[in-house]
Amino acid sequence: MTDENTNSFPLLQVALQMEQKKFVSHPKCQAQVSALWFSGLTGMRHLNRFEFLLLSIPLGMIFLPILSLVFIFVPWSKVTLLLNPPSTRFLSYTCSYITFLCLVVLGKIQFSNMWVSLGCEHSDPFTYVFITLIFMWIIGWIWEEMKQLFEQGAGNYFRSVWNIIDSLMLTFLLTSFTLDVVVPIRLQSSLAQHQINFNVSGEEININQLLFCYDVDNKNNYFSTERQCPTATIGVDWATSWVPDPELISDIMFSAGIILSIARISFIMPANETFGTMLVSFRRTFGDLVKLLAMFVLILLSFSCGLAALYAAHACQTAHFQGFSAVTFVLIWSLLGFGEGNTPNLNRSAPLSSITNNSSRITLTEWFGYAIYGLYVFAAIVVLMNLLIAVMSNTFQEVQDERDTEWKFSRTELWMTFIEPGCPVAPPFNIIPSIQNICEAWKKLCCLCSKSRCRTVKKQQSVICALIQRYIVHASRAKLEDDEDVTEDRLRRLIERTASRLEKRLDEITGHVQHVDDHVSHVDKGERDIQQLQKEEMQRTNTLIKAQEEYIELLKSKWKEGERFREQRLQEVMSMRAQRERLLQQHMFEEAHRLEEVITDTLEEADYIPRTTLT
The missing domain is CATH 1.20.5 (Single alpha-helices involved in coiled-coils or other helix-helix interfaces)
Known part of the structure; x- marks a missing residue:
């Protein structure tokens, strides 16, 4: 991007921050943004359809890495004119992100044993290449987010929901893959310190090699060829029970990260009117759900406390209302449709923990339990659920009434992200310094050195001027005192x-x-x-x-x-x-x-x- 595009639309930036949707969706404003979006590639105006974007992604995944490498080593070539326009940067970003998702899913699900093989003496070179690619992509995305955080500031950066999702996603994935690399290596080094022989099927094997390292096709292997599961395992006990299992942490972090990663691909939806309007409707209705969640929590706490107090003396006679946590669990699942109709019933043959131990109170307790449970179902499901549906329907209708305005505002937010100046190549190529970056860094270093010399000369000149001025002041004061x-x-x-x-x-x-x-x-x-x-x-x-x-x-x-x-x-x-x-x-x-x-x-x-x- 040129320097002219840095502050091309300052008023539009303010309008986006203040959510002035009528101003942003005005035809003249959209014409200016579209002209800048397709700058350098005017032919793309005729291919401005979501279907063409989806068709160009496979080709971009093949050719854009080649063009990115050419840009890194020959940044002054005509390839820059092709990679620098905002529409091409958007396509490059999308292709890079989809490739990153494919690598992450394959590396954790399809090739899960690849990480365990890092603890073996002889690992497949493909393992190192694959893991290196994954970490390069993660580091590239982290570098991209750090640049945005530095340029926008923490306040503006975390004001966007997409930036928060990106930060959480990269944190979860980096933690997961780091643990996947560290755990087998640490476990192999720990086992190497204790030379123990392990006898399986009449064969003595040194335990300092992980069981996963043995060949699966061997007759004396530790995997069942049908289920690919180990027939012999080693249990690791932690010294303290509160220390979590790092492998479990890795799996949990990856689960959360991959959910956010695949959900994050919805950033391309505003490029299409139908999908963009659906995304706006989803965000608005999800906000309505969050607003009504406070009312639901209030009702849940009130009825949980009431039922827990009512069944406190009948803890041995009920399998559902045994304490506050159990009552809360039952009520939450009842809201989702997994509750049973006979939940308030009591087991009359079980003992009663009460001061009076009056067995006739069981019937009255069940009657009040059914009344409170039914009232909860009515308040939570009939009232709150229908209220939520009504609010969501109203929000959806509001979005549909202004669908053109909402979609153009969302699309402009997406376009301005790539219209702003940035690196023409997408991760992981952005972490590779190009020749142009090296030259610019050298120029800045030379400028800093020259500025330091100029500062030294200016300091000397300022000292001399201060001495001369002080001499003149003293001389004039002495002359004034004389006459x-x-x-x-x-x-x-x-x-x-x-x-x-x-x-x-x-x-x-x-x-x-x-x-x-x-x-x-x-x-x-x-x-x-x-x-x-x-x-x-x-x-x-x-x-x-x-x-x-x-x-x-x-x-x-x-x-x-x-x-x-x-x-x-x-x-x-x-x-x-x-x-x-x-x-x-x-x-x-x-x-x-x-x-x-x-x-x-x-x-x-x-x-x-x-x-x-x-x-």
């Missing part, structure tokens, strides 16, 4: 000169103020003239509207008169045709012929008169 009369005259002249300058400056300021007052009066007069013209224009418009309404009423009345005239003529024609039939029956052909001509003239007059009334 007080001369000093008084000089002070008087200095005061008079200063006063004259002040008067002159005040006159200039007064002139400027008068000039401004004149302009303000002209502006006021122009404003009054404009208001008067607007009033006259409104009067003319009202007069024109009234005249048009009168004209329409006149047309309607004329049309009705013409219709009545036409109907009258048609009735006359019908009566004349009946008379003509009688003349023909009486063999009065001449009179019938003359009557036929009169009928024709009457029909022409009936067809002509309604049309002429409209003119």
